[in-house]
Amino acid sequence: MIWTLEKQECIDAAGENNFVPSGIAFFPLNTVAQTRNFHFLLLPRFTMLAFSAAIEPLRIANQLTGKCLYRWHLMSEDGAAVQCSNGISLPADSAIGPLTRNDTLLVCSGLNGYSAARSRSLDAIRRHIRQGGSVGGICTGAYSLARVGILSGKRVTLHWENLQAFVEQYPYLEVSGQLFEIDGLVITCGGGVSSVDMMLALIATDHGTDLANMVADMCVLGMQRNNDTGQRKSIAAVINTRNPSLIEAVRIMNDKLEDKVPLCDIALQVNLSNRQLERLFNRYLGTSPAKYYKNIRLDFGRSLVCGTELAMSEIAFACGFRSTTNFTKNYRDRFGENPCNRGSTARYHRPDTAKP
Known part of the structure:
Protein backbone atom coordinates (compact mmCIF):
# COMPACT_ATOMS: atom_id res chain seq x y z
CA MET A 1 0.00 0.00 0.00
CA ILE A 2 1.23 3.49 -0.85
CA TRP A 3 1.00 5.82 2.13
CA THR A 4 -0.13 9.30 1.21
CA LEU A 5 0.77 12.42 3.13
CA GLU A 6 -2.89 12.72 4.09
CA LYS A 7 -2.81 9.28 5.65
CA GLN A 8 0.53 9.86 7.40
CA GLU A 9 -1.02 12.80 9.21
CA CYS A 10 -3.37 10.31 10.85
CA ILE A 11 -0.54 8.26 12.38
CA ASP A 12 0.40 8.95 15.98
CA ALA A 13 3.91 9.34 17.37
CA ALA A 14 4.17 5.59 18.04
CA GLY A 15 3.63 4.86 14.35
CA GLU A 16 0.20 3.33 14.93
CA ASN A 17 -2.61 4.21 12.57
CA ASN A 18 -5.33 5.46 14.92
CA PHE A 19 -7.82 6.89 12.49
CA VAL A 20 -7.84 4.63 9.41
CA PRO A 21 -8.32 1.01 10.52
CA SER A 22 -8.37 -1.75 7.93
CA GLY A 23 -11.53 -3.68 7.10
CA ILE A 24 -13.06 -5.96 4.48
CA ALA A 25 -15.74 -3.67 3.00
CA PHE A 26 -14.45 -0.97 0.68
CA PHE A 27 -15.83 2.23 -0.81
CA PRO A 28 -13.82 3.88 -3.59
CA LEU A 29 -13.49 7.60 -3.03
CA ASN A 30 -11.42 9.05 -5.83
CA THR A 31 -11.67 12.70 -4.92
CA VAL A 32 -9.02 14.31 -2.73
CA ALA A 33 -10.65 15.38 0.50
CA GLN A 34 -9.37 17.60 3.28
CA THR A 35 -9.41 15.93 6.69
CA ARG A 36 -12.11 17.30 8.99
CA ASN A 37 -11.37 17.51 12.70
CA PHE A 38 -13.98 16.88 15.40
CA HIS A 39 -13.24 17.82 19.00
CA PHE A 40 -15.53 16.17 21.55
CA LEU A 41 -15.85 18.06 24.84
CA LEU A 42 -16.79 15.46 27.45
CA LEU A 43 -18.79 16.94 30.31
CA PRO A 44 -19.42 15.14 33.63
CA ARG A 45 -22.03 12.36 33.39
CA PHE A 46 -22.22 12.52 29.60
CA THR A 47 -24.06 9.72 27.79
CA MET A 48 -21.70 7.07 26.41
CA LEU A 49 -24.20 5.75 23.85
CA ALA A 50 -24.68 9.16 22.24
CA PHE A 51 -20.94 9.88 22.28
CA SER A 52 -19.86 6.56 20.75
CA ALA A 53 -22.69 6.75 18.19
CA ALA A 54 -21.21 10.05 17.01
CA ILE A 55 -17.62 8.80 16.67
CA GLU A 56 -18.24 5.41 15.04
CA PRO A 57 -19.62 6.74 11.71
CA LEU A 58 -16.44 8.81 11.37
CA ARG A 59 -14.26 5.77 12.00
CA ILE A 60 -16.30 3.67 9.55
CA ALA A 61 -16.08 6.35 6.82
CA ASN A 62 -12.28 6.30 7.16
CA GLN A 63 -12.18 2.50 7.21
CA LEU A 64 -14.37 2.10 4.12
CA THR A 65 -12.43 4.58 2.00
CA GLY A 66 -8.95 3.91 3.36
CA LYS A 67 -8.58 7.68 3.68
CA CYS A 68 -8.31 9.94 6.68
CA LEU A 69 -11.53 11.83 6.04
CA TYR A 70 -12.02 12.52 9.75
CA ARG A 71 -10.00 12.83 12.95
CA TRP A 72 -11.40 13.04 16.46
CA HIS A 73 -9.96 14.39 19.67
CA LEU A 74 -11.38 14.02 23.20
CA MET A 75 -11.22 16.97 25.57
CA SER A 76 -12.30 17.65 29.13
CA GLU A 77 -12.25 20.90 31.05
CA ASP A 78 -9.03 20.05 32.92
CA GLY A 79 -7.61 17.26 30.77
CA ALA A 80 -8.56 14.56 33.30
CA ALA A 81 -10.73 11.51 32.62
CA VAL A 82 -14.48 12.08 32.66
CA GLN A 83 -17.07 9.73 34.15
CA CYS A 84 -20.03 8.80 31.97
CA SER A 85 -23.58 8.51 33.25
CA ASN A 86 -23.05 4.72 33.41
CA GLY A 87 -20.09 5.10 35.80
CA ILE A 88 -17.36 4.29 33.26
CA SER A 89 -14.55 6.85 32.99
CA LEU A 90 -13.00 7.80 29.65
CA PRO A 91 -9.58 9.47 29.40
CA ALA A 92 -9.32 12.79 27.61
CA ASP A 93 -6.59 13.57 25.09
CA SER A 94 -6.19 17.08 26.47
CA ALA A 95 -7.76 19.93 28.35
CA ILE A 96 -10.02 22.17 26.30
CA GLY A 97 -8.11 24.89 24.50
CA PRO A 98 -8.11 27.06 21.38
CA LEU A 99 -9.24 25.40 18.14
CA THR A 100 -8.82 26.37 14.52
CA ARG A 101 -11.71 27.87 12.60
CA ASN A 102 -12.15 24.71 10.50
CA ASP A 103 -12.55 22.45 13.56
CA THR A 104 -15.94 21.27 14.81
CA LEU A 105 -16.53 21.37 18.58
CA LEU A 106 -19.20 18.98 19.88
CA VAL A 107 -20.37 19.24 23.49
CA CYS A 108 -21.28 15.86 24.96
CA SER A 109 -23.42 15.84 28.08
CA GLY A 110 -26.24 13.83 29.59
CA LEU A 111 -27.47 13.93 33.17
CA ASN A 112 -27.53 17.43 34.68
CA GLY A 113 -26.89 18.84 31.23
CA TYR A 114 -28.09 22.30 32.30
CA SER A 115 -25.23 22.71 34.79
CA ALA A 116 -22.57 20.30 33.49
CA ALA A 117 -20.32 22.88 31.81
CA ARG A 118 -18.18 25.16 33.93
CA SER A 119 -16.83 28.59 33.02
CA ARG A 120 -13.72 27.37 31.18
CA SER A 121 -15.79 25.16 28.89
CA LEU A 122 -18.36 27.89 28.28
CA ASP A 123 -15.62 30.38 27.43
CA ALA A 124 -14.08 27.93 24.94
CA ILE A 125 -17.44 27.35 23.23
CA ARG A 126 -18.07 31.08 23.00
CA ARG A 127 -14.58 31.76 21.64
CA HIS A 128 -14.87 29.07 18.97
CA ILE A 129 -18.20 30.25 17.57
CA ARG A 130 -17.00 33.86 17.56
CA GLN A 131 -14.04 32.95 15.35
CA GLY A 132 -16.39 31.25 12.91
CA GLY A 133 -16.05 27.66 14.03
CA SER A 134 -18.81 25.06 13.98
CA VAL A 135 -20.26 23.97 17.34
CA GLY A 136 -22.74 21.31 18.34
CA GLY A 137 -24.53 19.63 21.19
CA ILE A 138 -25.05 15.91 21.69
CA CYS A 139 -27.87 14.64 23.95
CA THR A 140 -28.23 17.60 26.37
CA GLY A 141 -25.30 19.55 24.92
CA ALA A 142 -27.72 22.25 23.72
CA TYR A 143 -27.92 23.47 27.32
CA SER A 144 -24.27 24.55 27.24
CA LEU A 145 -24.77 26.26 23.88
CA ALA A 146 -27.80 28.11 25.25
CA ARG A 147 -25.88 29.23 28.32
CA VAL A 148 -23.28 31.01 26.20
CA GLY A 149 -25.99 32.76 24.20
CA ILE A 150 -25.29 31.44 20.69
CA LEU A 151 -28.61 29.82 19.84
CA SER A 152 -30.73 32.87 19.12
CA GLY A 153 -32.23 32.48 15.66
CA LYS A 154 -31.05 28.86 15.43
CA ARG A 155 -33.20 25.74 15.33
CA VAL A 156 -31.91 23.20 17.85
CA THR A 157 -32.85 19.96 19.56
CA LEU A 158 -31.87 17.81 22.53
CA HIS A 159 -33.00 14.59 24.15
CA TRP A 160 -36.82 14.40 24.40
CA GLU A 161 -36.62 13.75 28.16
CA ASN A 162 -35.17 17.25 28.64
CA LEU A 163 -37.04 18.99 25.86
CA GLN A 164 -39.92 20.49 27.84
CA ALA A 165 -37.65 21.65 30.64
CA PHE A 166 -35.34 23.29 28.10
CA VAL A 167 -38.27 25.13 26.50
CA GLU A 168 -39.45 26.29 29.91
CA GLN A 169 -35.97 27.64 30.70
CA TYR A 170 -35.29 29.15 27.27
CA PRO A 171 -38.72 30.04 25.88
CA TYR A 172 -37.36 32.44 23.25
CA LEU A 173 -35.34 29.74 21.42
CA GLU A 174 -36.63 27.65 18.51
CA VAL A 175 -36.56 24.05 19.71
CA SER A 176 -37.69 20.96 17.82
CA GLY A 177 -38.34 17.37 18.82
CA GLN A 178 -36.54 15.99 15.77
CA LEU A 179 -33.63 13.54 15.74
CA PHE A 180 -31.13 16.23 14.83
CA GLU A 181 -30.88 19.78 13.55
CA ILE A 182 -28.18 21.34 11.36
CA ASP A 183 -28.59 25.11 11.18
CA GLY A 184 -25.56 26.81 9.74
CA LEU A 185 -22.63 26.45 12.13
CA VAL A 186 -24.79 24.95 14.89
CA ILE A 187 -25.51 21.20 14.91
CA THR A 188 -27.47 19.39 17.62
CA CYS A 189 -29.03 15.97 18.14
CA GLY A 190 -31.22 14.21 20.66
CA GLY A 191 -28.53 11.72 21.68
CA GLY A 192 -28.81 7.96 21.70
CA VAL A 193 -28.61 6.55 18.19
CA SER A 194 -29.71 9.90 16.72
CA SER A 195 -26.02 10.81 16.89
CA VAL A 196 -25.50 8.31 14.06
CA ASP A 197 -28.18 10.02 11.98
CA MET A 198 -26.62 13.44 12.51
CA MET A 199 -23.14 12.21 11.55
CA LEU A 200 -24.50 10.43 8.46
CA ALA A 201 -26.03 13.72 7.34
CA LEU A 202 -22.66 15.44 7.76
CA ILE A 203 -20.85 12.64 5.89
CA ALA A 204 -23.40 12.90 3.06
CA THR A 205 -22.75 16.65 2.81
CA ASP A 206 -18.99 16.17 2.87
CA HIS A 207 -18.63 13.13 0.60
CA GLY A 208 -22.00 12.19 -0.89
CA THR A 209 -25.02 10.08 -0.01
CA ASP A 210 -23.54 6.84 -1.38
CA LEU A 211 -20.79 6.82 1.25
CA ALA A 212 -23.27 7.85 3.95
CA ASN A 213 -25.58 4.99 2.99
CA MET A 214 -22.74 2.47 3.12
CA VAL A 215 -21.70 3.78 6.55
CA ALA A 216 -25.32 3.30 7.64
CA ASP A 217 -25.17 -0.30 6.37
CA MET A 218 -21.98 -0.88 8.35
CA CYS A 219 -23.82 0.38 11.44
CA VAL A 220 -26.60 -2.12 10.63
CA LEU A 221 -28.91 0.87 10.74
CA GLY A 222 -31.03 0.01 7.73
CA MET A 223 -32.75 3.04 6.26
CA GLN A 224 -31.05 6.34 7.03
CA ARG A 225 -33.34 8.72 8.92
CA ASN A 226 -33.41 12.41 8.10
CA ASN A 227 -33.97 15.38 10.38
CA ASP A 228 -37.71 15.39 9.65
CA THR A 229 -38.03 12.32 11.89
CA GLY A 230 -39.27 12.87 15.44
CA GLN A 231 -37.49 11.37 18.44
CA ARG A 232 -40.56 9.78 19.99
CA LYS A 233 -43.32 7.50 18.86
CA SER A 234 -46.73 8.91 18.01
CA GLY A 336 -41.76 8.43 46.57
CA GLU A 337 -39.52 11.42 47.31
CA ASN A 338 -39.76 15.13 47.88
CA PRO A 339 -38.98 17.35 44.88
CA CYS A 340 -36.54 19.35 47.00
CA ASN A 341 -34.19 16.30 47.02
CA ARG A 342 -32.99 17.03 43.51
CA GLY A 343 -29.24 16.96 43.99
CA SER A 344 -26.48 19.15 45.24
CA THR A 345 -25.96 20.90 41.89
CA ALA A 346 -29.40 22.53 41.99
CA ARG A 347 -30.05 25.96 43.45
CA TYR A 348 -33.46 27.48 43.98
CA HIS A 349 -33.15 30.49 41.73
CA ARG A 350 -34.10 31.40 38.21
CA PRO A 351 -31.28 30.74 35.77
CA ASP A 352 -30.00 33.21 33.25
CA THR A 353 -32.71 33.29 30.62
CA ALA A 354 -32.10 36.76 29.26
CA LYS A 355 -31.93 36.98 25.49
CA PRO A 356 -28.33 37.10 24.24
Missing part, protein backbone atom coordinates in the same frame (compact mmCIF):
# COMPACT_ATOMS: atom_id res chain seq x y z
CA ILE A 235 -49.36 9.21 20.75
CA ALA A 236 -51.19 6.28 19.14
CA ALA A 237 -48.08 4.11 19.49
CA VAL A 238 -47.40 5.23 23.06
CA ILE A 239 -50.91 4.48 24.33
CA ASN A 240 -51.27 1.46 22.01
CA THR A 241 -54.60 2.39 20.47
CA ARG A 242 -55.92 4.06 17.35
CA ASN A 243 -59.10 5.34 18.97
CA PRO A 244 -59.24 8.92 17.60
CA SER A 245 -61.14 10.39 20.55
CA LEU A 246 -58.69 9.01 23.09
CA ILE A 247 -55.68 10.11 21.03
CA GLU A 248 -57.07 13.63 20.77
CA ALA A 249 -57.87 13.78 24.49
CA VAL A 250 -54.30 12.76 25.38
CA ARG A 251 -52.93 15.30 22.90
CA ILE A 252 -54.95 18.07 24.56
CA MET A 253 -53.63 17.05 27.97
CA ASN A 254 -50.04 17.08 26.73
CA ASP A 255 -50.49 20.48 25.14
CA LYS A 256 -52.10 22.04 28.21
CA LEU A 257 -49.84 21.40 31.19
CA GLU A 258 -49.69 24.85 32.76
CA ASP A 259 -53.21 25.98 31.85
CA LYS A 260 -55.04 22.85 32.93
CA VAL A 261 -58.19 22.17 30.90
CA PRO A 262 -61.29 20.96 32.80
CA LEU A 263 -62.14 17.37 31.92
CA CYS A 264 -65.64 18.36 30.88
CA ASP A 265 -64.12 20.71 28.27
CA ILE A 266 -61.83 17.95 27.00
CA ALA A 267 -64.82 15.62 26.66
CA LEU A 268 -66.68 18.32 24.76
CA GLN A 269 -63.74 18.90 22.39
CA VAL A 270 -63.57 15.19 21.49
CA ASN A 271 -67.36 14.86 21.15
CA LEU A 272 -67.85 12.60 24.16
CA SER A 273 -69.80 12.82 27.39
CA ASN A 274 -67.90 12.86 30.69
CA ARG A 275 -68.98 9.28 31.35
CA GLN A 276 -67.83 8.12 27.89
CA LEU A 277 -64.44 9.78 28.43
CA GLU A 278 -64.08 7.98 31.78
CA ARG A 279 -64.92 4.62 30.20
CA LEU A 280 -62.48 5.20 27.34
CA PHE A 281 -59.53 5.94 29.64
CA ASN A 282 -60.31 3.05 31.96
CA ARG A 283 -60.69 0.61 29.07
CA TYR A 284 -57.49 1.47 27.17
CA LEU A 285 -55.22 3.07 29.79
CA GLY A 286 -56.41 1.43 33.00
CA THR A 287 -56.88 4.70 34.85
CA SER A 288 -59.21 7.67 35.05
CA PRO A 289 -58.68 10.72 32.84
CA ALA A 290 -58.14 12.86 35.95
CA LYS A 291 -55.31 10.67 37.23
CA TYR A 292 -53.76 10.28 33.78
CA TYR A 293 -53.77 14.07 33.30
CA LYS A 294 -52.27 14.64 36.74
CA ASN A 295 -49.51 12.11 36.09
CA ILE A 296 -48.60 13.81 32.81
CA ARG A 297 -48.25 17.11 34.66
CA LEU A 298 -46.22 15.50 37.45
CA ASP A 299 -43.90 13.87 34.93
CA PHE A 300 -43.35 17.31 33.41
CA GLY A 301 -42.72 18.66 36.90
CA ARG A 302 -40.10 15.98 37.45
CA SER A 303 -38.29 17.01 34.27
CA LEU A 304 -38.19 20.58 35.60
CA VAL A 305 -37.03 19.46 39.04
CA CYS A 306 -34.22 17.34 37.61
CA GLY A 307 -33.35 19.43 34.57
CA THR A 308 -33.57 23.08 35.61
CA GLU A 309 -32.78 25.39 38.48
CA LEU A 310 -36.24 26.97 38.58
CA ALA A 311 -37.70 27.78 41.96
CA MET A 312 -40.14 25.20 43.31
CA SER A 313 -43.02 27.67 43.13
CA GLU A 314 -42.27 28.27 39.43
CA ILE A 315 -42.15 24.55 38.74
CA ALA A 316 -45.46 23.97 40.51
CA PHE A 317 -47.13 26.71 38.48
CA ALA A 318 -45.57 25.53 35.18
CA CYS A 319 -47.17 22.10 35.49
CA GLY A 320 -50.61 23.29 36.54
CA PHE A 321 -50.45 23.20 40.36
CA ARG A 322 -51.50 26.36 42.07
CA SER A 323 -49.46 25.87 45.24
CA THR A 324 -46.07 24.43 46.10
CA THR A 325 -47.63 22.42 48.92
CA ASN A 326 -50.10 20.70 46.60
CA PHE A 327 -47.38 20.00 44.03
CA THR A 328 -45.00 18.59 46.66
CA LYS A 329 -47.64 16.26 48.08
CA ASN A 330 -48.63 14.87 44.68
CA TYR A 331 -44.99 14.60 43.61
CA ARG A 332 -44.15 12.59 46.73
CA ASP A 333 -47.14 10.30 46.18
CA ARG A 334 -46.07 9.54 42.59
CA PHE A 335 -42.27 9.35 42.90
